[in-house]
Amino acid sequence: MSLILKKRKAGTIYYYQKGASPVLLLLSGTHGDEFGVINPLKQVINKYLSKLPDFIFIPEVSPSAVKKRTRRNGFKNDVNRNFFEKTKDIEAKANMEIVARYKFKLGLTFHEDPQLDSFYLYDSEIMSSKLLHTFKAHIKEQNIGLYSGIDDANDVSLGNVLDDGYITVPAHAKKIIHGDFWDWSLLNGYVKRLLCPEIPGKLGLKNKTFLVDLIFKDLIFPLLNI
Numbered sequence: 001m002s003l004i005l006k007k008r009k010a011g012t013i014y015y016y017q018k019g020a021s022p023v024l025l026l027l028s029g030t031h032g033d034e035f036g037v038i039n040p041l042k043q044v045i046n047k048y049l050s051k052l053p054d055f056i057f058i059p060e061v062s063p064s065a066v067k068k069r070t071r072r073n074g075f076k077n078d079v080n081r082n083f084f085e086k087t088k089d090i091e092a093k094a095n096m097e098i099v100a101r102y103k104f105k106l107g108l109t110f111h112e113d114p115q116l117d118s119f120y121l122y123d124s125e126i127m128s129s130k131l132l133h134t135f136k137a138h139i140k141e142q143n144i145g146l147y148s149g150i151d152d153a154n155d156v157s158l159g160n161v162l163d164d165g166y167i168t169v170p171a172h173a174k175k176i177i178h179g180d181f182w183d184w185s186l187l188n189g190y191v192k193r194l195l196c197p198e199i200p201g202k203l204g205l206k207n208k209t210f211l212v213d214l215i216f217k218d219l220i221f222p223l224l225n226i
């Protein structure tokens with residue numbers, strides 16, 4: 001499905017932009033085996049287009065990985081280990097050039113955990129208990145589980161322990177994984193606060209769309225005071 005906004009090209013990737021002063025950054029398609037969240041995200045962005053503040057949306061951070069539907073991209077890289085100065089990965093480079101033009105108040109990098117049917121969320125700051133409580137209650141009402149346990153050892157935040165679907169992971173406190181978007185965007189100040197929802201890969205399209213929609217209603221709008 002397409003987005004109402006005009007497609008823009010940057011090197012090998014494409015993106016969408018609303019307005020001249022984007023405060024919100026939306027990413028998906030970093031890992032090609034996590035393509036299932038891309039269409040729900042496009043659908044929800046279209047739904048809230050007039051309500052959303054100025055934003056940039058990069059639906060396929062790694063188009064070559066999405067095309068192959070594999071974690072590694074067409075250059076045999078995990079693009080999420082290639083966000084650093086002098087990177088040789090042309091996809092990471094194209095993303096960095098777009099993101100580094102702005103200072104985003106809030107960024108969301110949508111991933112999927114292919115092994116799971118329950119949800120979890122990384123947050124670079126501490127969510128207010130009121131927001132978090134409401135968000136979790138709505139997930140439970142939909143009969144979707146909240147994951148507790150160790151995150152995917154192969155993913156962005158190796159060895160973090162999730163508690164009831166949520167964890168705060170400040171960039172500087174993380175175990176060092178060179179080149180992930182989390183550290184690069186936060187430590188350079190391009191994104192003030194970053195959320196990484198891990199949409200459960202084993203859920204159907206309806207529940208994936210429900211979760212993405214809920215993230216906009218219960219988190220993005222309140223966090224941006226909309």
Ligand SMILES: [Zn+2]
Pocket residue numbers: 030031034111112155
């Ligand atoms: Zn991922």
